[in-house]
Every structure is written in C-alpha cells, then in structure tokens.
Amino acid sequence: MVDIEDLKSKFLNLEYDTKTFELDPQRAIAIAKASGEILPQFTDPEHAEFEAVPAMVASLASGRRLPIDFPSLGGIAMDGGKAVTSLKAIRPGTPLTGRTHLHDIYDKSGRSGRMIFLVARMEIFNEGGEHVATSDSRMVIREKPDA
Secondary structure (H helix, E strand, O other), X not given: OOOHHHHHHHHEOOEEEEEEEEOOHHHHHHHHXXXXXXXXXXXXXXXXXXXXXXXXXXXOOOOOOOOOOOOOOOOEEEEEEEEEEEOOOOOOOOEEEXXXXXXXXXXXXXXXXXXXXXXXXXXXXXXXXXXXXXXXXXXXXXXXOOO
C-alpha cells in the first residue's frame, strides 16, 4: 500500500519542470469563440486589452507529468480534471514561463477501492516575472484490487 505521507514529505512543492510558451493570437481567438466568448477583448487581436481566455491556459502542459524520481504507483491512472485561476491578463504573442510542482497528494476510498490523487500545479509567469495564472491538473490512480 502506498504511504501518502511519505510521498508528501519527499515530493510536495519541489519544482520539477520549467517550460516556456507563447500563445498564438489566432489560436487564442479560435479557443475564445469555441468557448462561446463574444467580447472583443478575447476575439479581436486589435483590441487594446486583447487577452487569452482561461480555457486556453488550461491547454498548456508541462513537459513532465511527475518528478523524474516519483515512484510508480501501479493501478489505473485517469485524468481527474483541470482548474485554472487567472490572476492577470495573458496577452497572446508574449513569452510565458510555466513552473510545475506537486501541490497536493491525497487519497480517498470508495466502492471501487482506494484512489490516489496527485495535483500538479503549474504557476505561469509573464516575461516581467509576474505570476499571471495557476493551472492545477489532477491525476487519479485507482489502486488495483487485491487478487
């Protein structure tokens, strides 16, 4: 059985990936429109306050899903969803840097058995070093039942 507290003590809050991004303005517009956005600040690249919708931030992914020395937990891994917190406007066409760490590790038990949740947090910074968004990605691992 996986020791959650041991994993937390070894892996929480240790940055394990840094990746640079530059959001394409035309892709930003397409994602905004697909999300149902009609405001010109999200759909018109000539607008003075043109910015990417949070849905676009959710599409950014780090180069690594987990730290390189994170142990295999076995079981069945599933996507547990994403959550984006926008802190400042993200301007398409400007460089961004994402820094990723494990933010939380926890477990729950249900009818199908124990599930382990890993929350990878990517903090996104603009070229001036301002923290502009946070994207949390959850991975759920259902432990294999005993044979």
